[in-house]
Amino acid sequence: MAPPSGRTIPDATVARLPIYQRVLGELQDRGAATVSSEDLAELSGVNAAKVRKDLSFLGSYGIRGVGYEVDYLLFQIRNALGLTQQWPVVIVGVGNLGRALADYAGFTSRGFPVAALVDDDPAKVGTEHVGIVIRALSELRDVVRDLDVAIGVIAIPASGAQRVADLLVEAGVSSILNFAPTVLSVPDGVNLRQVDLAVELQILSFHRRHRNRERGAVDPAAESNPRR
Amino acid sequence: MAPPSGRTIPDATVARLPIYQRVLGELQDRGAATVSSEDLAELSGVNAAKVRKDLSFLGSYGIRGVGYEVDYLLFQIRNALGLTQQWPVVIVGVGNLGRALADYAGFTSRGFPVAALVDDDPAKVGTEHVGIVIRALSELRDVVRDLDVAIGVIAIPASGAQRVADLLVEAGVSSILNFAPTVLSVPDGVNLRQVDLAVELQILSFHRRHRNRERGAVDPAAESNPRR
DNA sequence: TAGATTGTTAATCGATTAACAATC
DNA sequence: TAGATTGTTAATCGATTAACAATC
CATH class of the missing domain: 3.40.50.720 (NAD(P)-binding Rossmann-like Domain)
Structure with a gap:
């Protein structure tokens, strides 16, 4: 119940908190009072178990059988990120x-x-x-x-x-x-x-190439070795 | 010696290839002929073992006792990323x-x-x-x-x-x-x-907060719980 | 009580890194 | 041959995910 004390939030979790924050902000604007990990996961484009695990690093802020209070969770995420004040x-x-x-x-x-x-x-x-x-x-x-x-x-x-x-x-x-x-x-x-x-474009380029590969497409630029 | 066939390059490696590419481009401009994994790592801001492991997924393009030929390695990275042609x-x-x-x-x-x-x-x-x-x-x-x-x-x-x-x-x-x-x-x-x-700013904000925490600084905004 | 959903466990998978044999 | 540096192994660490007991 108490905010986690020893705390270390994994980097991978920290990187996702801003996403949850944005999605929760949209839910708040739409007047949602609570949200389940399932729905939050869907809207954030991640796995529901991951959402619950991520949020558990902040503390125990959900209600079993109900979900998470949008306002309260948003406050806790902002707090964890240090965004309860402005940073010029x-x-x-x-x-x-x-x-x-x-x-x-x-x-x-x-x-x-x-x-x-x-x-x-x-x-x-x-x-x-x-x-x-x-x-x-x-x-x-x-x-x-x-x-x-x-x-x-x-x-x-x-x-x-x-x-x-x-x-x-x-x-x-x-x-x-x-x-x-x-x-x-x-x-x-x-x-x-x-x-x-x-x-980001270069990483896209790689994935594009490999999607095509899998499908058996031929990529002429991929062949041939230069000198040496 | 042959280019890797089964191939699957890990995502974490793919994300670093563009960095190596940029650094190698700078080395090429400066006229460097070869570079060691140690130096490439330093310039890229990563661990030397990681550089060697990453590059080994592309194939065996280094020379023991010498290093990597800058031009050749650059070509191989561009090839792996699908950048031997232009993508409008x-x-x-x-x-x-x-x-x-x-x-x-x-x-x-x-x-x-x-x-x-x-x-x-x-x-x-x-x-x-x-x-x-x-x-x-x-x-x-x-x-x-x-x-x-x-x-x-x-x-x-x-x-x-x-x-x-x-x-x-x-x-x-x-x-x-x-x-x-x-x-x-x-x-x-x-x-x-x-x-x-x-x-990116939000992630920075988190890390800033925790660096300060470690040093025993007091963050007034972090305390106090809202309603509930 | 019955239904829903969290928080946590444990298994699995992927990424990192030091160490060193292979080899230029 | 001696020195340097790769490519690979294996140990470790961190992240993901399904499953489920706890509990609202």
């Missing part, structure tokens, strides 16, 4: 991707308000995007301090990413989300996640 | 995210040229973005047929995503990359991958 983010790089992220409603609505935009192009500094003034890279430290920024988002080309990561760490952010296709190194204690948009 | 993509939704994706150099340079842009806003249809004319949603089938499109990218809000997915499937694409934060259902035989930009 700074986006570094106001190119196409940076602008898309700044406009992306999903950030603010899910607890990550875009507090600041930063770019090193003098032509952009001082202009506004969606009501946020673009600041210079040299102001990063002040921006992070003044706006209480916890998370830095890197939305610039790979070549400058490590330098920006270093600046973000110096400026005091504790977490970095990197969209540049390059492996970054950060000090211990700084959380780092990497998203590579093209990687 | 169509991007549905020319909002901020769609435009960012269309401009993203990483797509074209890694074998996924943006063949077409599609939007259902009449004001956008017929205009150009980065040299590509924006077509109407109703033309999707023609676009896919005429431009030999294999992959559809969904870059619209969640509410319309399932309908667009259905249209893409009808139009004949075999793979879908979905950026809308909603679970899609597609027929068997269609490959689907989901990217949720906010999910």
